[in-house]
Amino acid sequence: MTDLLPTKAVYQPDEAVVLEVRDLAGPAELTLRHLGEPSGQVSVRADGMASLGRLPSGGYGVELSASGRVLARSALQVADNPRAVLRYGFVVDYRPGRDLAGFTDNLRRLHLTGVQFYDWAYRHADLLGGGDEYRDALGQPVSLAEVRALIDACHQVGSEALGYAAVYAAGPHEWPAWEHDALLTPTGKPYGLGDFLFLVDPAAGDWLAHFTADLSAATALGFDGFHLDQYGYPKRAHRPDGTQVDVAASFTTMLDRVRGAVPPARLVFNNVNDFPTWATASAPQDAVYIEVWAPHTGLEHLAQVATRARAMAGGKPVVIAAYQHVYDSAPAAASDVATALTMATLFSHGATHLLCGEADRILVDPYYVRNHVAEPSTRDLLHRWYDFLVEHDELLTAPGVTDVTGSYGGAYNDDLDVFYASRADVTVTHSAGAGRVWRRITQVEDRLVMHLINLVGQDDTAWDSPRQPPPDLGAGTLRIRRAGPGLPRVRVADPDRQRHLIDVDVKVDGDYASATLPAPHLWQLVVIDPVSSPS
Secondary structure, X not given: OOEEEEOOOOEOOOOOEEEEEEOOOOXXXXXXXXXXXXXXXXXXXXXXXXXXXXXXOEEEEEEEEEOOEEEEEEEEEEOXXXXXXXXXXXXXXXXXXXXXXXXHHHXXXXXXXXXXXXXXXXXXOEOOOOOOEEEOOOOOEEEHHHHHHXXXXXXXXXXXXXXXXXXXXXXXXXXHHOHHHEOEOOOOOEOEEOOOEEEEOOOOHHHHHHHHHHHHHHHHHOOOEEEEEOOOOOOEEEOOOOOEEEHHHHHHHHHHHHHHHOOOOEEEEEEEOOEOHHXXXXXXXXXXXXXXXXXXXXXXXXXXXXXXXXXHHOOOOEEEEOOOHHHHOOOHHHHXXXXXXXXXXXXXXXXXXXXXXXXXXXXXOOOOOOOXXXXXXXXXXXXXXXXXXXHOHHHHOOOOOEEOHHHHOOOOOOOEEEEOOOOOOOEEEOOOOOOEEEEEEEEEOOEEEEEEEEOOOOOOOEOOOOOOOOOOOOOEEEEEEOOOOOOOEEEEEEOOOEEEEEEOOXXXXXXXXXXXXXXXXXXXXXXXXXXXXXX
C-alpha cells in the first residue's frame, strides 16, 4: 500500500515541510488542506521526498490521490513553539541492535512530539550507576549505546526524548543511604511500592542535591528533558525526625529545584489521579500530565479531569495517561471502540492521550514493559485519529478554546443544537450518558465548534470497557440562531468517515438557519462560522 509520512513530528515556520512517499505505482497529486481549504498541490511522479516548502503555523491535512482515488493520507503541524504541543509516546526496549526504523516511522505516522524513555536507568536512586550495559531494577536489559541511538532517532524526526525518573524512590540496595529521609506511615513504617521501592521526602535537601545531580549527569546522554514520576501517595506523612510533610508542597519544591538544575530541559511531572494538579500546574514544567485511575472510570470523569487541567495549565499542553486495559480481556473490535471514545473525549476537551510509541505497541498497564501488540485494525484507527487531531489542532487543543455549551445549547438558550428526526429515541445531552449523543460546544476565536460523541447503544460510559459498535443514527438537523441577514457557514468532519472539513448546505428558517449533517459515527466535528455575507 502507498504510504505517506512527514519527515518530522512537528515543523517550525522556518523549516521546509517534506513528506516521504512510499510504494507509489504511478504519478499522483499531493493536496494540502488547512481546515478543509485547499492550500497547495504538488505533483508526485515516484517514490521519494515531496517538498511543500515553508508553511504558516497551523495543522494541515495531506492527501495523495490519482484518477480520483485517494491513495494515502497524513497530516502535519507547523508550530511557532514546538513545546507548546505534546503528543506523547513511549519507548521501553533498549536491547542492543533493536529495530529503529519501525519506531521512528511510528513517531512520524502518529506525529508524536515527545517520547518517554520508560525505565531506561540502572536504579531509581542511581540513574547511571550500571555502566554501559546492565539490567534495570526489574531485570530488563539496557544498553546505553542503544539509549543514545534511540535519542538520536527521536531527534532525527523532530521528537524530544524525555528520560524517566521517579522523584522520591529508592530500591532496597540504596535504601540505607536514604531511610533518614523516609516518608513514614502513622505506625512508623516507610511508604513504598511493595518491597521493591521505598519513598523519601522529595523535598529533602540531601535527596534533592543527589537527584538533581543525577538528572544533570543524564543530560549527557542527549535527553531533552525528563518525565518525573510519583505514585500518588502518600498525601501527608511524617519523617523519622518527626517533621510533618505535605507531599504536594514537597513536589512543588522539587520541581523548582529540578528546573534550576537543568534549565533548558523539558519537564513533565506525573499528577497521579489528579494529585496534586492544583499545586503543580503552575510550577516550572512544560505540560500538565495526569495518570487516571478509579474513581475516574467514566468518559465524563476524563472530561472533568481534562477541563480542570486546562483551566489551571496556563496554556501548557495537557496530556492524560489512560491505559486501555480492555485489550487484555476483550476482542480488538470492542476495544477499538473503547479507545476511540476515550480519544474523542480527550481530544474534544483539549487534551491528548498517552497510548502509543513503540512501533506496534499500545499501553495497557502502568508497567510499560507489559504493553500490548496492536492488531492492524487498532493501528489503522490510531493513524486516522492522530491525523485528525493534528489536522484540526487549532480547533481542539490550542489555548483559548472556550466551553460555551451551557450558554448556547438547550431549550432555554435555543441558539445552537442538533436533532435526529429519524430516531425519536435518541436524546442529545450536554453531559456523557449511556444511550445518548453527547454534545459539547466550544468557541474558538469567532467560530463555534460542536462536538457530537455517539454513545447510543452503550450500556454505560466506562472508558476502559468493551464497547458496542455504534448504530446508525441517520442524518442530523443542525439549527442555529442567525447573527444577521446572512447565513452561517457550516462544515463537518469525522475521523472515520469524513476526515477533512467539508461544507454542508445551509437554509434560512426565519430567524434561524438549518443544515442537514451526515450521520455521526463515533465523533463528529461541526464547525460553524456564525457571520457571513448576505446570501
